[in-house]
Structures are given as C-alpha cells and as structure tokens.
Amino acid sequence: MTETANRMLTDLEGAVLASIVRQxxxxxxxxxxxxxxxxSEFFSGSAGAVYxxxxxLEGRGFVTGNAGMTGRRAHTDYTVTxxxxxxxxxxxLDVERGAAFGFDPLRTRLxxxxxxxxSIASKYVADVExxxxxxxxxxPVFARAETQQIHQSWLSGRINWLKQLRALFR
Amino acid sequence: MTETANRMLTDLEGAVLASIVRQxxxxxxxxxxxxxxxxSEFFSGSAGAVYxxxxxLEGRGFVTGNAGMTGRRAHTDYTVTxxxxxxxxxxxLDVERGAAFGFDPLRTRLxxxxxxxxSIASKYVADVExxxxxxxxxxPVFARAETQQIHQSWLSGRINWLKQLRALFR
DNA sequence: CGAAGCATGTAACGTGTTACATGATTAT
DNA sequence: ATAATCATGTAACACGTTACATGCTTCG
Numbered sequence: 038m039t040e041t042a043n044r045m046l047t048d049l050e051g052a053v054l055a056s057i058v059r060q061x062x063x064x065x066x067x068x069x070x071x072x073x074x075x076x077s078e079f080f081s082g083s084a085g086a087v088y089x090x091x092x093x094l095e096g097r098g099f100v101t102g103n104a105g106m107t108g109r110r111a112h113t114d115y116t117v118t119x120x121x122x123x124x125x126x127x128x129x130l131d132v133e134r135g136a137a138f139g140f141d142p143l144r145t146r147l148x149x150x151x152x153x154x155x156s157i158a159s160k161y162v163a164d165v166e167x168x169x170x171x172x173x174x175x176x177p178v179f180a181r182a183e184t185q186q187i188h189q190s191w192l193s194g195r196i197n198w199l200k201q202l203r204a205l206f207r
Numbered sequence: 208m209t210e211t212a213n214r215m216l217t218d219l220e221g222a223v224l225a226s227i228v229r230q231x232x233x234x235x236x237x238x239x240x241x242x243x244x245x246x247s248e249f250f251s252g253s254a255g256a257v258y259x260x261x262x263x264l265e266g267r268g269f270v271t272g273n274a275g276m277t278g279r280r281a282h283t284d285y286t287v288t289x290x291x292x293x294x295x296x297x298x299x300l301d302v303e304r305g306a307a308f309g310f311d312p313l314r315t316r317l318x319x320x321x322x323x324x325x326s327i328a329s330k331y332v333a334d335v336e337x338x339x340x341x342x343x344x345x346x347p348v349f350a351r352a353e354t355q356q357i358h359q360s361w362l363s364g365r366i367n368w369l370k371q372l373r374a375l376f377r
Numbered sequence: 378c379g380a381a382g383c384a385t386g387t388a389a390c391g392t393g394t395t396a397c398a399t400g401a402t403t404a405t
Numbered sequence: 406a407t408a409a410t411c412a413t414g415t416a417a418c419a420c421g422t423t424a425c426a427t428g429c430t431t432c433g
Binding site for chain 3: 064065066069084085088089107110111112113
C-alpha cells in the first residue's frame with residue numbers, strides 16, 4: 038500500500054497474480070506446483086522464490102492471506118484483492134511488453150552462429166529443428182486445452198521461422 | 208581453472224564470450240555497448256553486471272586480460288583463451304538449449320488471456336500484432352546485416368504465429 | 378508402525394540492476 | 406576554461422536458485 042505498490046508488476050508477479058485469480062484462491066504451494074509443472078522454464082517455481090513473493094504481494098495490498106487448516110496442517114489461502122486485480126489486468130494487457138522480445142535462447146545463438154563454419158551452422162539449425170519437431174510430436178500434458186494449443190502453435194511457429202532462416206545458414 | 212570451470216556457461220556468459228571472439232579482443236565497456244545497443248532486452252548490459260562477469264571468466268581461465276592505454280586512460284583488453292573458445296562453442300552449439308522455450312512475455316500473457324472477455328482478449332492480440340508491425344516497418348539499425356535479418360524474420364514469424372492464434376481468441 | 382513424500386517454509390548464495398564515484402576526453 | 410560525456414569501475418540492493426529443516430499424511 039506504500040508508494041512501492043505503484044511499481045509495475047514483474048512478469049513473475051503478474052503471472053502469479055493471474056494464477057491465483059484463475060484458481061480463485063491459492064496457496065503458495067499450489068502456485069509452485071503450477072509453475073514447476075509448466076514447461077516454460079523461465080522460472081523454476083522454487084519455494085524460495087514463491088513464498089517471499091506472496092509476502093511481498095500481500096505487503097503491497099494485492100493479495101490477502103487467510104489462515105486455514107487441512108486436517109492439523111496449517112496453510113495460508115491467498116485471494117487477489119480488487120487492487121491486485123487491477124494491477125494484474127494492467128500487467129496482462131500491456132501491449133508494449135507483449136510486443137517485446139523477451140529472452141530467446143535460439144535467437145541469441147543464431148546471432149553468433151557466424152562464428153562457426155557454415156556447414157556446422159546449418160547442421161545446428163537442422164538439429165534444433167529436429168529437436169523441436171520431437172517436442173511437437175511428443176508434447177507434454179497440459180491441464181488446459183488452450184494452453185496446449187498455445188504451446189503447440191508456438192512450436193510450429195518456431196519451425197516455420199527456422200525454415201525461413203535456412204537460406205541464411207546454408 | 209578450478210572445478211567450477213566445468214560449470215555450464217549461462218546464456219549471458221556464452222553471449223559475452225562469443226562477443227569477445229567476434230571482436231577479436233574486447234574491453235568490458237565495448238561489450239556493455241554492444242549489449243545495451245541490442246534490442247534484446249533480456250539483459251541490460253549494465254556495467255555492474257559486465258565488469259564482474261569478466262573477472263569471473265578470467266578466474267575460470269576462459270579469458271585473459273591485458274592492461275593497455277588509450278592516451279593516458281587505462282583499460283583492460285580481454286582475449287578468449289582456447290579453453291574459453293571450447294566452452295563458448297559448447298554453449299553456442301547446444302541443441303537442447305536452442306530448442307528450449309526461454310521466456311516469452313507474449314506467450315505468458317496468452318496463457319492467462321482467458322481471464323478477460325473474449326472481446327478484450329481479441330483486441331489485445333490485434334493491438335500487439337499492430338505494435339509488432341510497427342517494429343517491422345521501423346526497424347532499429349543493426350551493425351550487422353545478418354543480425355538485422357534474424358531480427359526481422361523473428362518479428363514476421365511472430366506475426367504469423369499471432370495470425371494463427373486469432374481463432375483461439377475470436 | 379515405519380518409510381516415503383507432501384506441504385510449509387527458511388538460509389545462504391549468486392548474480393543482475395540501479396545508483397553512485399572518479400578521472401579522462403571532447404565540445405562549446 | 407568549463408560543461409558534458411566517455412570509460413572504468415564499485416556498492417547497495419533485489420530477488421531467484423539450491424539446499425536444507427520440519428512436521429504432517431499416506432501407504433505398505
């Protein structure tokens with residue numbers, strides 16, 4: 038609720054808030070599960086990151102924690118406040134960040150691929166394409182069908198991109 | 208040179224080594240310039256990151272520093288050792304990491320876009336597509352033509368992906 | 378009942394960011 | 406000359422990772 042509450046959400050914070058909203062309410066543990074099961078390895082969903090993150094979000098007034106019990110084991114259920122919901126929407130619908138580059142390990146490598154012989158470079162591009170095809174034909178199981186579709190189309194988009202690039206590294 | 212030398216290079220370390228190799232030799236400053244001029248915002252190229260990184264790379268035997276002078280201003284020129292070159296190649300030609308997902312701010316958002324009305328979601332997708340098109344028609348200037356091509360084809364690949372996704376968020 | 382693993386954390390560590398410091402160089 | 410900027414760093418801070426701790430619960 039202090040002035041720091043106005044800081045823009047990081048992508049991690051936004052994704053965590055969105056995950057809580059989708060779940061209705063969530064414990065830190067349920068969010069670690071969701072993130073560690075997701076194939077997006079941009080963040081490991083480690084407890085050491087998520088529990089402190091929940092505390093920070095609560096300190097900023099974006100979530101409220103309610104103590105609860107599962108049998109005799111204590112836990113804290115978090116719900117997103119209306120302030121948090123507003124912040125989450127601003128994060129989710131941020132056009133500038135959605136059009137940004139992020140970090141793409143393949144793009145980074147392609148930029149430096151000129152450092153090796155073209156035969157090695159073209160073999161690398163072909164190998165990566167083959168590996169992505171393996172991902173496509175043996176996809177991980179997703180909880181939501183839409184997530185699966187986004188995932189699959191992302192992979193095939195990547196294949197198309199690589200095909201276009203073949204000319205550059207022939 | 209210790210056992211920590213065998214740790215896999217991070218993408219940052221790999222990119223920095225590759226940048227030094229491409230430049231022949233480099234100062235920490237010249238690498239901060241290259242990275243901060245690049246539109247890939249995965250890392251800011253801040254001095255506070257790069258100078259210590261050079262020290263670490265030297266400690267691991269991947270680069271050697273040579274003191275030099277520009278007029279009366281001291282600097283350190285770094286060259287990649289053969290050990291460092293081997294490590295850089297292992298990083299560059301890592302198929303598994305090249306086929307990995309990295310962090311894509313748009314993909315992350317799409318996964319949670321079901322949280323808003325489809326009219327808002329489809330408007331968001333259209334807005335992002337328009338913004339990427341602006342990037343395509345007014346591209347930043349790159350030092351190397353190949354980097355420019357990679358950049359441009361990445362953007363148009365992204366546009367194609369979004370077109371495919373329109374059906375999901377109609 | 379004992380072992381495996383589930384659920385809830387905490388601590389130490391590494392490293393990237395922002396902000397600052399300082400002297401050299403260039404521009405006005 | 407003096408201001409702006411370049412080039413070389415350093416310090417404090419934030420935060421994600423790995424590893425550990427601890428008490429519940431479940432399953433044989």
